[in-house]
Amino acid sequence: QVTLKESGPALVKPTETLTLTCTLSGFSLRDFGLSVSWIRQPPGKALEWLALLDWEDDKKYSTSLRSRLTIASDMSKSQVLLTLRNVDPVDTGRYYCARTFWGSLPLHGMDVWGHGTTVIVSS
Amino acid sequence: EKMLTQSPGSLSLSPGESATLSCTASDTITANYLAWYQQTPGQAPRLLIYAASNRATGIPDRFSGSGSGSDFTLTISRLEPEDFAVYYCHQYGSSPWTFGQGTRVEF
Numbered sequence: 398q399v400t401l402k403e404s405g406p407a408l409v410k411p412t413e414t415l416t417l418t419c420t421l422s423g424f425s426l427r428d429f430g431l432s433v434s435w436i437r438q439p440p441g442k443a444l445e446w447l448a449l450l451d452w453e454d455d456k457k458y459s460t461s462l463r464s465r466l467t468i469a470s471d472m473s474k475s476q477v478l479l480t481l482r483n484v485d486p487v488d489t490g491r492y493y494c495a496r497t498f499w500g501s502l503p504l505h506g507m508d509v510w511g512h513g514t515t516v517i518v519s520s
Numbered sequence: 521e522k523m524l525t526q527s528p529g530s531l532s533l534s535p536g537e538s539a540t541l542s543c544t545a546s547d548t549i550t551a552n553y554l555a556w557y558q559q560t561p562g563q564a565p566r567l568l569i570y571a572a573s574n575r576a577t578g579i580p581d582r583f584s585g586s587g588s589g590s591d592f593t594l595t596i597s598r599l600e601p602e603d604f605a606v607y608y609c610h611q612y613g614s615s616p617w618t619f620g621q622g623t624r625v626e627f
Contacts, residue, residue: 434617444557444565444608446617457615460521493564497612503571506555506612510564 399423401433401494401511408517415484415516419477419494426452426474430500433477434507435468439490450477451499484518491515522547524609524620531625538597541623543609545590550613556585556594559622560605568607569594596625 405417417435424431432451438444448468449457458466467480481488492514495507523546531539543554552572557565567576569585572592582597596603604627609620 436619443621444559444610444619446610446619449615449617457617459616503551503574504553504612505570505574505576506553506567506610507557507565508567508570508576510566512564 399496399509401496401509403492403494403511403514405492405514405516407515408519409484410520411485411518412483415481415488415518417479417481417492417514417516419479419511421475421477421496424496426450426470426477428452430498432497432499434495434497435477435479436493436495436507437488437490438493438513439487442490448479449497486518489516489518521616522549522611522614522618524611524618526607526609526620526623528623529621531623532627533599533625534627535599535601537599538595539599539603539625541594541596541607541609541625543587543592543594543620545592545611548589549592549611552588552592553611553613554585554587554592555610555612556583557608557610558603558605559608560602565608599625601627 400422402420434449435447450468465482495510525544527542554572556569559565573585606622
């Protein structure tokens with residue numbers, strides 16, 4: 398069964414660095430055609446795509462957040478980490494990770510999502 | 521970056537009625553890679569439609585997607601109580617991926 402689970406600190410102070418972990422089950426980024434994205438959602442607002450990491454270690458980022466974001470995997474390629482530097486209260490929200498499978502056409506988009514983890518940025 | 525504009529912002533309907541949601545892109549969506557997601561309160565988004573018109577696994581046939589280029593539509597026929605939610609369109613044809621601002625379907 399394919400699942401993703403987000404984890405990380407619930408509270409972060411302004412200017413600090415936030416690191417979130419997405420733990421993959423039932424697949425890994427060693428598998429051909431798979432990628433993991435991070436998406437966030439401020440309270441009461443719309444979804445915002447943040448970054449993507451694929452099986453070839455190719456990385457893509459949101460234009461507006463590119464300078465503050467880093468996406469990477471661990472050595473086992475079963476965890477995908479998202480780092481957001483110099484956080485601000487506007488970064489408060491629920492953070493999700495989701496899978497995309499590139500190995501069949503047409504592409505399905507993000508077909509499996511984690512439940513998300515809530516992050517509050519406050520002093 | 522391709523911006524997605526959803527209309528209307530909200531839709532007030534009753535069970536049994538049909539809903540028509542629109543998503544307009546600022547530029548042509550590559551390969552019509554436009555998806556629709558449903559989000560209910562406290563839940564993660566759920567993929568409904570991919571590549572403009574393909575239903576995801578397990579999605580009832582009352583959900584249908586159409587459109588191409590820069591104009592896309594999600595139609596929900598015969599609304600069920602569990603369909604009252606927020607719906608987002610999402611383009612994944614070119615980086616950076618983007619979402620629309622959502623349409624709330626309310627009773």
